[in-house]
Amino acid sequence: MKTLIIYASTYGFTKDCVQMLRDNLTGKTDLVNINKDKLPSLDDFDIILIGGSIYMGQIQKKIKKYCLINLDALKSKQLGFFVCCGSDQHAGDYFKNSFPEILLEKASVVENFGGEMRPGQMNFFHKFITKMVAKNEAQNNTPPMKPLTENIIKMASVINQLT
Ligand SMILES: Cc1cc2nc3c(=O)[nH]c(=O)nc-3n(C[C@H](O)[C@H](O)[C@H](O)COP(=O)(O)O)c2cc1C
Numbered sequence: 001m002k003t004l005i006i007y008a009s010t011y012g013f014t015k016d017c018v019q020m021l022r023d024n025l026t027g028k029t030d031l032v033n034i035n036k037d038k039l040p041s042l043d044d045f046d047i048i049l050i051g052g053s054i055y056m057g058q059i060q061k062k063i064k065k066y067c068l069i070n071l072d073a074l075k076s077k078q079l080g081f082f083v084c085c086g087s088d089q090h091a092g093d094y095f096k097n098s099f100p101e102i103l104l105e106k107a108s109v110v111e112n113f114g115g116e117m118r119p120g121q122m123n124f125f126h127k128f129i130t131k132m133v134a135k136n137e138a139q140n141n142t143p144p145m146k147p148l149t150e151n152i153i154k155m156a157s158v159i160n161q162l163t
Contacts (some may be wrong), residue, residue, distance in 0.1 A: 001163040003029040004045040008052035008060035011118040014084040017152055021049070021082075024156035027163040034062045042073045047159060050099070051082035053115070057090075059083060059098035067099055078162055079107040080155055086115040086133065086145035109158040114148030 003025060009015040015033070022029045027047075032039055034052075042048065052063040067074065081104060083094050091112040095104060104110060117130050137144055 001027050001046045002044065003027055003047040003049065003159065003163075004032065004040065004042070005029060005049045006032045006034055006039070006063070006066065007050070008034045008063050009084075010053055010055065010060070011121045013116045013118065013147075014051065014053045014113070017082070017084060017113040017147070018051075020149070021152050021156055024153060024160075025163075026160045034060070034066060039066075042070065042077065045077070047078040047080070047162060048074060049080040049082065049155070049159070051084070051113075052098070054083055054085035054094050054098075057094065057097065059094065064098060067103060071100060071103070074103055075106065079103055080109040080111075080159060081107050082111050082113050082151075082155065084113045084115050086117075088112055088114070088143070088148070108162060109155050111151040111155045112148060113151055115145045116147055117145065 005018050007014055007018045018031055022031055050063060050067060052060040081095060081099050083091060083098060085091060085094055095110055119127050119130050
């Protein structure tokens with residue numbers, strides 16, 4: 001069984017999560033950054049894992065488009081989906097908004113890997129939003145954004161049982 005992980009990452013958190021996921025998978029696994037790498041044919045893979053990070057409630061457009069364009073081919077595979085985001089509370093809505101319902105229903109595993117702000121690498125606008133989010137978190141007592149490493153391990157263990 002061969003696994004393909006297709007992902008998008010704006011400031012590198014999702015990329016780090018995906019690398020950790022691969023390190024915990026026992027079968028042969030290829031990683032594809034949808035913004036940089038050539039997309040291979042799905043025919044060469046049995047398990048497809050797809051995800052990205054959430055900005056203003058939206059996953060990267062290329063991830064959304066890829067799932068729609070390849071809907072039929074994806075339906076015939078074992079599937080897993082993930083998002084990286086700051087709000088675990090809204091993760092359910094992010095999944096619904098990011099991936100076709102028919103694929104989510106078919107997926108063997110769906111996980112939120114949490115989130116991390118990396119202001120050192122951000123553009124001015126994103127830095128500004130980051131400050132506002134931090135202020136809101138403090139004012140409203142909302143749980144702070146954090147990586148959910150345990151969910152990466154969970155996804156790996158489900159996939160390892162399929163292989
Ligand atoms: C400008 C900006 C907007 C964001 N919007 C959301 C959001 O709407 N919901 C959420 O849960 N997280 C949001 N986040 C948190 C990101 O999803 C989180 O930082 C994630 O780890 C980014 O991963 P990446 O570095 O792979 O792109 C936002 C972060 C930034 C910087």
